Amino acid sequence: MHRKVMDEDLIYLVLSLVEEIPIGFVSTYGQIAALIGNPKNARLVGRVLSMSEYFGKYPCHRVVDHSGRIAPHFKNQKLLLQEEGIHFINENHVDIKRHKWKIGE
């Protein structure tokens, strides 16, 4: 029988997708949200990622917002991305047009 997706399932879904983002690419909260079937709830993805360290190590630094802006209060993110070859157009925006991850590449 069908039951509503609960937080733990959600966390699993989000993190398993984040884990699939290849080195050198970035995804967005909205993209992940759409992939888990909640296109309207990108904020939920951000909430999960904010607690992701508790569940293990995931490449959560490869998730940015729709304009390419990196997460506030996550100072290591820029360095981690640059180490993977991501180009920045300014202090806190990656070149998302160039690096956005498309499923199936």
Next chain:
DNA sequence: ATTTTGACACTCT
């Protein structure tokens, strides 16, 4: 129960 807050997105300007 109502308001505020936050790792967001979309549409215009």
Next chain:
DNA sequence: CAGAGTGCCAAAA
């Protein structure tokens, strides 16, 4: 892209 305005949803106050 930057800013402002509006929509969204869940957790915290």
